[in-house]
Amino acid sequence: MEMNLLDLVGLAIAFPLLGTLILGLFGRFMPRIAVSIIAPATVGLSFIIGLITLFVYRTDSALIGGQPYVSYLFTWIQSGDFTANFSLLIDPLSITMMLIVTGVSFIIHVYSIGYMAHDKDHARFFAYLNLFVGAMLILVLASSLPVMFIGWEGVGLCSYLLIGFWYEKASANIAGMKAFVVNRIGDFGVLIAMFMLFASENFVSLEFLDINGAARIFGETNYNSPFIIAVCLFLFLGATGKSAQIPLYIWLPDAMEGPTPVSALIHAATMVTAGVYMLARLNVLFSIAPTAMLVVAVIGCATAFFAATIALSQVDIKRVLAYSTVSQLGYMFLACGVGAFWVGIFHLMTHAFFKALLFLGAGSVIHGMSDDQDIRNMGGLAKRMPVTYWTFLVAALAIAGVPFFSGFFSKDEILASTFWFGAEFPSGKILYVIALITAFMTAFYMFRLVIRTFLGKPVTEKAKKAHESPRVMTIPLIILAVLAFVGGYVALPHVISGPLGYSNPLEQFLKPAAQTYQISEHPVGEAYGVASAEYVETIEGVSVEGEDVIHEAAGHGEDEAHHPADISWYLILASIVFAGLGIWGAYLYFRMTDWAKLPALSRLIRRLQIVNDWSLKKWFVDELYQYTIVEPGKVLAQISLIFDQVVVDGIVNGTAGFFAFVGDRIRRFQTGIVREYALGILLGAVSVVIIVFITRMVL
């Protein structure tokens, strides 16, 4: 086979794994500084290979229009007519994921040097962290479902090892176990789906390209057939486990027992997005099962809403962020569910930046507060930790969806996609409304967090003595803050970019790999999942070089419904208003008393407050917010929390308890007395004879 520079991509996986090997075997004997260099360096090399891959891929003339390139490593399974190669798939989707994973991982590795500076086990920590990066790269680069499953299990294992990293904490062990058990349920779904595809005659191999290709043909005759729906739903069950969606989200908040860089990397930026990635990877398969897509959209939307209500009332800084992650992942699934796969990936990217930043910022705060995580004990940290404050603020503005910040663009794209989905499929409108309310709540809880943590007066002695973190921690924060700000400009909304004559590079790039496939015989209305991708393409309508090729390759170009630009503007306006209301609401509810000493932003908001007070009596607004938003919100949060703790936890713990109980009961037969064993054999023999006889009689 001809050698291609793209085959270098295998090295990107090899470097972190090599790092694991070195650190795992010799880490304990190496000086601290060596460990601190090797671990980030391996990931940095992977990132550079990611950049080379991107460059080579973009310039390779044979790969125009998002053609995938398969880098073959070796034949893994060869059994009869079934073959699974260990090969890597290079296409825009995997390159995007690879860059996100290695880029964010590298920054977090650097940050961890500072964060874990005083931990005796830091070599072990970095060995696990490197292993995680290697496994995650296998996951996103795998060319087939079984190989992806290696990464899938691998990241799960690392997550589990790292949650329980501080094994002295009993709660960390329990949390690790919980994450593990819940994820196994999800894995069970992926396995079932894999077996179903394997056993089906219509799917010749488990290569992603083959699955999507076969789905294209299979979909013509079996559009939305029960088989496809079942496969997709089992895959989605796996996704709900890994990406913490209803009903399997419960492990993620507990996973915050691990060190904060782990929360940032694994439980916010990368691993938990694996489910979203899998859906985008199998976009054609999902597209021919609109019923499954609808389930994805509904579950995603419900999770986004539900988790946001819980985040409203949490007092642990990391738990607020954890529920927020669950909620944002819900948004990504909503995007996939309504057919806008590339938007899901877009939000995945911006979320990786700002959520990693939020967690690292929280880590910096916890560091400064001597390991106190309760936001009720904080306050006034802005002055003591200015870098942390400003970077945290950027991230909060991004996640809240404030214009010009990255989160605004991606979230707006999701909301717009959902809206157009609602236009094609009427009851889908409710999804839009819920998503909009969630956007409001997101802004509200984020600014509640910012205000209680950073603004006002220090509440405790600890908060007064808080100090800024060392530079090795703050520089990553600054880099991430830049990314969290500019990350959205790779994909501007079409109403903005269109008139500027500026195309949407990310969408252009991702489109061939992560768009909804449309079955020619089924018009848009029927394949409602298709709607949004269609509109996106149409609106854009700007001709870019090579675009015609893309259109043709993707089989699009007809049935394009035009979505008027003015509605798009209204949609953007709506999301701005809701985000603004959320921030304003948080400010009013948690407003400061000591105005004079406030940082700039608060002074700005205060001016708005004066205007507000002027027209409406202050207490009245208070009451209004109290009874229209805060109280219902509290009740809702309470209900959600009770549901979480009693029902969901109950089921999980109950299941474990049940099995332990049954095991205990059976154990009573294990008496150790041979006479009774013989009796057991005798009874068993009689039973077997009786069963055989009965079978014969029934026959």
Next chain:
Amino acid sequence: MTSMEFSPQTIDFTAIMPIIIISAGILVTLLLPFAAKGRAKIINPLVALIVLLAAFISSARIWDLGRASFDGMYTADNATLFASFIFIIVAFITVIAITARYCPFLRSPDGEGLFASPEVFPLMLTVVVGAIVMSASRNLILTFLAIETLSIPLYVLAGMNLSSERSKEASLKYFLTGAFASGFLAYGISLIYGAVGKLGYHAILDACSPTAADYTLYAGLALVAVGFGFKVALVPFHAWVPDVYQGSPALISGFMASLVKAAGFTAILRFFGEGIVPLYGIWWVAIAIIAALTMTVGNLMALNQIVLKRLLAYSSIAHAGYLLLAVLIIGKEWSEKGVTAGAPLGDAMQCAFFYLAGYVFAIIGSFAIIWWLTPSDKEGALLEIDDVRGLNDRHPLHAALFALFLFSLAGFPITAGFLGKFFLFASALSHGFILLVVFALLNAVLSAYYYLKIIVAMYMKSAPEHASLCEEPSPNPWIYAVVWTCTLATLWLGIIPASILGLLGSVSVGG
């Protein structure tokens, strides 16, 4: 008894050469101590190793030839030979490890747990002969003889450690329940003979018809199934397993859990697939129920175990439950297509053997680690999960290899266990056993919990404050032979299974 009358012309000596060689080895190792006196402890294992090597070569030479002997009673087809390879490799590494620990010049300083005599080697060779004949036999009488040839030395081996009360207890319990189960097997065989008048598998195959209401035959095959079920520890014939595996020296437990189970399953697959497959419609319900029971009870019991050897014992029971799926697949496939001599064994046999190979090396590897960790068997029998806490800090290599075997048993990717489950479950699914596969997968999910419990203890817990049982692992380098062979096999099968699958592709029903 036409099927048992054979003239010297029907004896194909190349087919039975491996068992002739090993049998000669048994005699030599048994008699040698009289001549060699004290040196026997060194010479005996050497002879055993040479004999095993010779048997391996003579097996490999008749690969693909499909030889048979004694009028087809004994068949050396590729299924037999592949199973023989597993038996011989397992015996080979076990002999090395046992020698390493018990030979006078290599013995650990305290000298405790010494085997009483060099008879351990002829006993182990006898087990191997029994196992090979079990997998080759196509006649119930020969099968019965083979099972007894395999079992009786095992009763002695289980009690080999005279200084341990538990070892003696294991021996006695194994013997009593084993004798009881043999009774069922013998009675079942006599019922089948009464009903059909023949004992050869092919004769039974021709004689039995699913339409005739012959309840004597059905009772007979049910009782034979009980006899087999005891050997491979299916629920409810499993109660002896935890006691025996816990009491026996760890390596003997591993020997039993791997070799005996592999031999038992080869025999079961042959009897059900080549003998009574026309009655599939009658036996499948019972087998399906036993499969579901075996995996569930095995896993549920393992959940609460704290003693490592007992935990592994229950784990081995659960694995037998998964393996029964292969029996169902073969029954369904062959009852639909009909068995023809020389036909490829089909993917059912292929995945059964692949699963067995993966399981065998993971389980013997795990027991070998326990053996490695505890200098005396008395302690090995009591080694608890708490004792391996923080093992990674003290003995990272032991911990990493143990973790690998446990991952394979739990079915994690890149280990043999994952692909074994993958092939087996996928094949079962494509034959329509949807409910059972879902059940098996749920069981696999459940089982991961207790395997991970051990790994958590090794990696995520600090060492216990009281002195642990595994403070001073055996320093003996020879034990590495077992552990590294198992490691290599587990990864080899998991990462490049193509080589073994290619070998298995040519496994066929002998002519």
